[in-house]
Amino acid sequence: MKLTFLGTAAAEGIPSAFCDCPTCDHARQHLGKNVRKRQAVLVNDDLLIDNGPDVYAACGMYGISLVQVKYNLITHSHSDHFLGSNLAMRTRSFRRQSTIVPMQLTAPPSVFKLFGQGNDEALDLTRMTIVPNQSFELPPYRIQSLTASHHEASGDAMNFIIDDGSKKLLFASDTGMYKEQVWDEMAGHSFDLIIIESTTTDTDHQKVHLNYSGVHTMLEKMEQIGAKRPDTTVYVSHFSHQHNPSHDELVELYGRTGIHVAYDGMTLEL
Ligand SMILES: [Zn+2]
Ligand SMILES: [Zn+2]
Ligand SMILES: [Zn+2]
Numbered sequence: 312m313k314l315t316f317l318g319t320a321a322a323e324g325i326p327s328a329f330c331d332c333p334t335c336d337h338a339r340q341h342l343g344k345n346v347r348k349r350q351a352v353l354v355n356d357d358l359l360i361d362n363g364p365d366v367y368a369a370c371g372m373y374g375i376s377l378v379q380v381k382y383n384l385i386t387h388s389h390s391d392h393f394l395g396s397n398l399a400m401r402t403r404s405f406r407r408q409s410t411i412v413p414m415q416l417t418a419p420p421s422v423f424k425l426f427g428q429g430n431d432e433a434l435d436l437t438r439m440t441i442v443p444n445q446s447f448e449l450p451p452y453r454i455q456s457l458t459a460s461h462h463e464a465s466g467d468a469m470n471f472i473i474d475d476g477s478k479k480l481l482f483a484s485d486t487g488m489y490k491e492q493v494w495d496e497m498a499g500h501s502f503d504l505i506i507i508e509s510t511t512t513d514t515d516h517q518k519v520h521l522n523y524s525g526v527h528t529m530l531e532k533m534e535q536i537g538a539k540r541p542d543t544t545v546y547v548s549h550f551s552h553q554h555n556p557s558h559d560e561l562v563e564l565y566g567r568t569g570i571h572v573a574y575d576g577m578t579l580e581l
Contacts, residue, residue, distance in 0.1 A: 421466030
């Protein structure tokens with residue numbers, strides 16, 4: 312399994328254009344790994360998780376094409392995770408190839424509501440509606456959606472367990488602490504890789520996002536049920552400038568407990 316992080320920030324990005332907090336100012340001065348675009352992750356070359364406002368810029372920066380993407384899997388309807396107009400660029404009037412790999416937009420009802428009805432044929436697009444706590448196949452991937460603890464208004468936010476036949480990934484963003492039922496939904500799984508959000512590192516509330524201690528509480532619970540093994544690789548991502556320090560400081564902080572810090576453009580091969 313290969314993963315490419317197209318973005319690793321929460322809704323505002325880092326630096327946020329309208330902010331001069333220490334984290335944003337530091338990012339402007341030092342650039343590099345401190346600059347974070349809104350989160351999206353490419354699995355292998357054919358499964359794109361989320362499709363937000365920075366996906367086009369990220370593809371340009373990292374020399375990535377999305378022509379091989381068969382599945383666009385969306386976690387929830389927040390604007391940093393889904394921008395429908397990205398998909399409009401698939402129409403024949405906006406591309407030179409006469410054929411393109413058809414794409415299946417696999418998303419919860421709230422995302423389709425946002426996307427609206429369009430000419431899917433012109434986009435070479437099909438739709439598959441999913442809901443939390445559902446098992447489904449996007450061959451070769453076997454996927455299970457988990458109920459995320461996220462803003463009620465976002466509707467049907469989901470996390471995903473993704474199995475590509477050789478490795479199993481837990482994609483845990485955007486979410487606060489899982490509700491009890493989710494641990495039952497996760498029972499029996501054992502992850503090779505966990506990507507977990509760390510949106511609000513220095514704050515206390517864990518209802519819709521996680522902070523440093525929330526990440527560790529979630530991981531401890533996964534250990535207890537056998538979902539996280541001693542050799543499971545863990546990366547944190549989806550950072551907000553409001554609560555997180557620079558990349559190097561995050562590496563130092565999370566490195567104490569063996570957790571890795573994702574950055575934009577990073578490729579990970581398992
Ligand atoms: Zn988000
Ligand atoms: Zn800021
Ligand atoms: Zn969100």
